[in-house]
Amino acid sequence: MSQAEIPKIFDPKAVEARIYEEWERSGAFEADPEPNKEPYCIVLPPPNVTGALHMGHALNGAIQDTLIRRARMKGYKALWLPGVDHASIALQNVVERKLLREEGKTRWDLGREEFVERCRVFAQEVRSRILGQLKRLGASVDWRRLRYTMDEEYVDSVLTAFIDLHELGLVYRGNRITNWCPRDRSAISDLEVNYEEVDGRLYGVRYPFADGRGPGPDGNPYAEVNTTRPETVLGDVALVVSPDDERYEELVGRKVTVPFVKREIEVLADSYVDPEFGTGVLKVTPAHDPNDFEIGKRRALPAVNVLNHDGTINQNGGPFTGMTREEARTALVARLDEEGLLGEVREYRHRVGHCDRCGAVIEPWLSEQWWVSMKELAEPAIEALRTGEVTVYPDSWQRETIRWLENLQDWNVSRQLWWGHRIPVWYGPGGEVVAAKESPGVEWEQEEDILDTWFSSGLWPFATLGWPEETEDLLYFYPTSLLSTAREIMYLWVARMIMMGLRFRGEVPFEKVNVHSIVLAENGTKMSKSKGNTIDPIDLFDEYGTDAVRFGLLYQSSTQDFSYSYERAALGRGFVTKLWNMARFVLSYPMEVTDGAAEASVSDRWILSSFNETAREYDRTLEECEFSEAMRLVYDFAWHELADWYVEICKVAPSKETPRILREVLDGTLRLLHPVMPFVTEEMNRIVGGEGMLVRSSFPQFDPALEDAEAARTLERTRLAVSAVRSFRAESRVEGELVGRAPKGVDLTVFSALAGVRPAEQLDGWFTATLPAGDAVVEVALSEELRRKEIERLRKEISRIEGELGRAEGKLSNEKFVERAPEAVVTAEREKLNRNAGLLETLRTRLEEYL
């Protein structure tokens, strides 16, 4: 193909789909165990089958694809294992909302079987959309191994894990306070509760004395407490005061009556109470508050439950039975007021828990649930993080995760939902309880509850590889190499995978964890559907091209969260165009040059050396998950060294080796970039006639033989000299060829060609401009009329250099500096001083000559 036939701008739409297909067809993504190769494995954090992929997925996908392609090119047997998650509560919520919206029905109208079927169908549709999006991203996953948490084999892994933990006694059933979502009618875990500040009220409630004795210490015939949830009064079983509270000494042991339900309860002393808060008297409602539950346990108090599972008041609620909790609150407060039992009511800002999935206010509620005790599981995980068996990037998250594991509460894993893995526990006719995959007999009934979705996710790195079977895949690819994830699921997911991996495989599930940035909206807030500020990555792919978006994302991805800016995609697109046109140039470049030197020129040696150095640093930064730094390195090399300088040098001062080296360096650059920008590099490789496909090529390795510090120094001096002349031309508006003298140590051919300066041995008798270039000076001959301008310019330069000289002198005359600073620093400062002194001398002499 010739240059003229290739468009000036790469058209991603025209080739992306075709190239992806070619990759797939070639089997390049397929990875099977191969004993004489090192394994490298990443399991894709399975997207929820609830919606579409978002920017976070795009970023994480780009990160993982970059790492897996690099590993593949480096000769590892690299498996990126794809999958999707059934997302129990999230998906159930989506389907329930849809059901209500479209048919006006609830899940109970449909019944369990029918509802689960709806979920299954919905998940199927979403799943195919998500997988299509992964392909658009260019994800080089092994599609043959696609896993789904509801696959038969995966379900078996989940049941096996649960039964195993049950047998170990690490799973137990207990009646405890849980976070109850009355809308979902299910318990949820602590991590699924969002606490939000809301403006509420703090109500005073008066409990009349029931023992017939006189009024209390404050002269009132009642004891007053403060509560934000007055409806829970109905479930009160005691009042408590601080044992140190002198105001209430006499109160302890007396009886009061709970309004409306007329229960007589005792006033107790308990150190939990803070005498400073409110009236200093606390009501105890063990069924509806975790602290009260603890007090109740300590004092052997009964727990009176006043709520139904849908949040209405149950039969224990006296006159309020059947009302919703909101209605009950209003009605109860009104009745208290009527009966003179309402104390002070004031505005009160406090935190209220909301369901992470549906937003309903959470009720702490006493219920029978399945729990996993965490202490035993957490300990080895803490140890693995401490010893660095798992390394987390950035390392601040290593400590955070340890801290969290150290303070772990038991995990409520049962959910009163329908979409998910039903708990494999069977209740026998004689009250027997057995954990098993199959029903033990006809009379036995299976537990209605399902498992928390994160229980199955916790098994992801090994369940996807075939566990509990000792498959070849599992033995070869486990532990996986790296897990890349967003920080919001570090606890929900990552920490639990570590615990589960250690429990079931005796080894950590991954060696490295990369905690990536969160992609924020342009104004720095979180993207969310409700705010309407989300960006669809697919739209970006359409507009800028996938490679451009991927590059832009990685360029912004450091340890900080970042606001997404379209500029980054534009930056990536610009880079793609630049590379594309370099390839067009190379195509047009002759295969042979006739008039150059036979051996590689200093420029040739420089670009090889610089490429080599870039390859090394690029590889290192990717290894350390410093993506932003890696992108910067390769961008700067490709654009500001290869394109800006070497390509220009190739045009004007080639050697006979230049055609080969130009092609070699372009090829190497494409291979460096292929992991990040797979499509355009693959296409470029094709048009420049590279062998095979880049996806199967090798990653450039650092080669010490190519290092050439002298060539690098020469080019550095040459570039400075050229820039000095260009700068002078722009400022003084001088065009055309100049006659001049270059400083020592520059490549004269390159200098004269790029600066447009014809070299002269000596310029005596000419009027010249004296241009500082680094530590040297370029002189160019000028016409007489520029004399005044040159005098001005010289004065400016002189004062600039005087300033620098002064600074160096100041430092060196400071005895402490000379004494305490490292010798290299002092030496550098001396050299700087000498250099500037020489420069100044030259400039001053010139100035005097011209005055």
Place this chain on the structure above:
RNA sequence: GGGCGAUUAGCUCAGCGGGAGAGCGCUGCCUUCACACGGCAGAGGUCGCUGGUUCGAACCCAGCAUCGCCCACCA
């Protein structure tokens, strides 16, 4: 209430002990045969504030301010 992080050019962000950087935007020149999604040359910053450590601080320490995120059972 605890913990973590951020504050650097108009904007988005790098740099994290030895003379302030990138991209975008801005200014001037260049439609030169790879690229105007371009080239060359520029302008633009007391590196949040106040102290401290150091020969030397954007960088380390302390405090403050502002913003953000996690964690926590105070009614």
